Amino acid sequence: MAVIPVERKPLTFAERTYIPQIIAGLRTTIRHLFQPTVTLQYPEQRPEIPKGYRGVPTLVMDPNGREKCVSCQLCEFVCPPKAIRITPGELPETSDNAHVEKGPQAFDIDMLRCIYCGLCQEVCPEEAIFLQNTFSMSGYTRAEMVNNKAKLYELGGTLPDEHFKWDKKKTAEQHGNAH
Amino acid sequence: MFDFYFNLYPWVRMILQAIAVILFMFPVAAACSMAERKVAAWIQNRPGPNRVIAPIGGLLTPLGLVGRIPFLGPFLQKMGIFQLAADGGKFTFKEDPTPAHVNKFYFVLAPIIAMIPALTTVVVVPVGAYYAVVNGQTILQPIVLANVDVGLLAVFAVSSLGVYAVILAGWASNSKYAFLGGVRASAQLVSYELSMTLAVLPSFLWMNKPGGQGTLSLFDAVQMQNGVWHGFSMASLHGMWGVFYMPLSAFIFLVALFAETNRAPFDMPESESELVAGFHTEYGAFKWSLFFLAEYCHMIVGSAVCILLFFGGWNILPWIPLTTLIDWLSHIIPFATHPLFMGLVGIGIFVGKVFSFIFFFMWVRWTLPRFRYDQVMHLGWKKLLPLSIANLLFYTLGIALLQK
Numbered sequence: 351m352a353v354i355p356v357e358r359k360p361l362t363f364a365e366r367t368y369i370p371q372i373i374a375g376l377r378t379t380i381r382h383l384f385q386p387t388v389t390l391q392y393p394e395q396r397p398e399i400p401k402g403y404r405g406v407p408t409l410v411m412d413p414n415g416r417e418k419c420v421s422c423q424l425c426e427f428v429c430p431p432k433a434i435r436i437t438p439g440e441l442p443e444t445s446d447n448a449h450v451e452k453g454p455q456a457f458d459i460d461m462l463r464c465i466y467c468g469l470c471q472e473v474c475p476e477e478a479i480f481l482q483n484t485f486s487m488s489g490y491t492r493a494e495m496v497n498n499k500a501k502l503y504e505l506g507g508t509l510p511d512e513h514f515k516w517d518k519k520k521t522a523e524q525h526g527n528a529h
Numbered sequence: 530m531f532d533f534y535f536n537l538y539p540w541v542r543m544i545l546q547a548i549a550v551i552l553f554m555f556p557v558a559a560a561c562s563m564a565e566r567k568v569a570a571w572i573q574n575r576p577g578p579n580r581v582i583a584p585i586g587g588l589l590t591p592l593g594l595v596g597r598i599p600f601l602g603p604f605l606q607k608m609g610i611f612q613l614a615a616d617g618g619k620f621t622f623k624e625d626p627t628p629a630h631v632n633k634f635y636f637v638l639a640p641i642i643a644m645i646p647a648l649t650t651v652v653v654v655p656v657g658a659y660y661a662v663v664n665g666q667t668i669l670q671p672i673v674l675a676n677v678d679v680g681l682l683a684v685f686a687v688s689s690l691g692v693y694a695v696i697l698a699g700w701a702s703n704s705k706y707a708f709l710g711g712v713r714a715s716a717q718l719v720s721y722e723l724s725m726t727l728a729v730l731p732s733f734l735w736m737n738k739p740g741g742q743g744t745l746s747l748f749d750a751v752q753m754q755n756g757v758w759h760g761f762s763m764a765s766l767h768g769m770w771g772v773f774y775m776p777l778s779a780f781i782f783l784v785a786l787f788a789e790t791n792r793a794p795f796d797m798p799e800s801e802s803e804l805v806a807g808f809h810t811e812y813g814a815f816k817w818s819l820f821f822l823a824e825y826c827h828m829i830v831g832s833a834v835c836i837l838l839f840f841g842g843w844n845i846l847p848w849i850p851l852t853t854l855i856d857w858l859s860h861i862i863p864f865a866t867h868p869l870f871m872g873l874v875g876i877g878i879f880v881g882k883v884f885s886f887i888f889f890f891m892w893v894r895w896t897l898p899r900f901r902y903d904q905v906m907h908l909g910w911k912k913l914l915p916l917s918i919a920n921l922l923f924y925t926l927g928i929a930l931l932q933k
Binding site for chain 1: 570573575
């Protein structure tokens, strides 16, 4: 290992008084004083949510207003903190979507337990559950912090669908070539 | 009405003035805390406290109504004025526990002692001047509670009592952090007191020529800087501010002032990152706020003295003293020489200067990091003290040669 001697110039008299440095520091701070602030005034101004953000999990409907969840309970099983509780139910014969057979009777996500991991969204075969942009949940009681089915659909709304799987299935059934 | 005021019995006038000064000092010292937070925020590119608004209903309705005035209300809210009121209310009414392990008597005494010198020193600080007719002659009179010849001496004597509050608080708290803060404060304040006093002596050497009438009056210090002071032979110095011909004195005084008021970079007694909160670690609520106010009062009085000695007092610019300004104004405004108008103009200029000094204090606080303790001692004893002695000798010889 070569030893590289570094020339260090002795401090000049001005430098040893620190005064030029102090003045330079004061110049820097006064410049910041007149710069615009960088603070986001939160409740009025909202941060821009990046694509793929994992916010509060929600249930979504397809563009035809059909409930997408078929209560397969995969999300309930995969949920690491066991925040999801589904009561499965059968769709009535009279329903338009009777061929889907199943839908959730109750669907509760306990937001006090949810860790926003997104596994429910990943595991859902029906693309019915999405972690969307909502990031602030608040409530006065524990019960308020449990999102029931109505609340989940209210938060989720409708997302565009590429497949219309069950509509295709119904058309196929009506044409007599159901698998 | 003004004649009525000037014809009042002097004691009544004094008491009225004293109340006016206290009514000015307290809110201003409190407002400085908000200014400090705002300046800190702006320097860090933040907006600072800008949320609080007083509610309508209850005791705070007047304040709440002010907050609802269009434009003015939101502006005050943005500047944190209501936050200030909220803080004040909190400090006054929150529970004030006294820890079990403290020496109760001295623990309670300390904040009181902190407040007394801080408010007492204001008495001898002149804040403006007006024309008064005394024995048929129109002369310039200072606006001051007590126009004494020992003005500066009184300021130094009383303000150095402030250190007892810090030591007492540190000792009575019976806590190691408070104790260390108190010890640091005592050493630091004693060290810098010396340089501070030596630094201002040249300014009084200029004023007191041999054989003349000796004075330490702060009013005369300003008089010297507006060219009206009689019996001074060097016309070239008339109207010049002290800082121009005594820059080193002004510099030493300013540095020592930072140390005396425990402001960053000399905030050894507090050093929140080392000693929790230093000497006031065990204090809370109203007692703590008294320490806080005392610190700002010290800053205000210290800046005021610095302005009087080196920055021209209530003279608006070098070579343009208040009297000249009033002469100019009297061409436009007929009542310019009226004591009330002239006094208000003088006070306005002076307070403006004080505020810019306070801003400078804050600006420096958010620029420089805190000194290490040995650096403070090194600077105080090995740098500033020799420098101030050399400065004193230089001016003594200089004045002796000039006036020969």
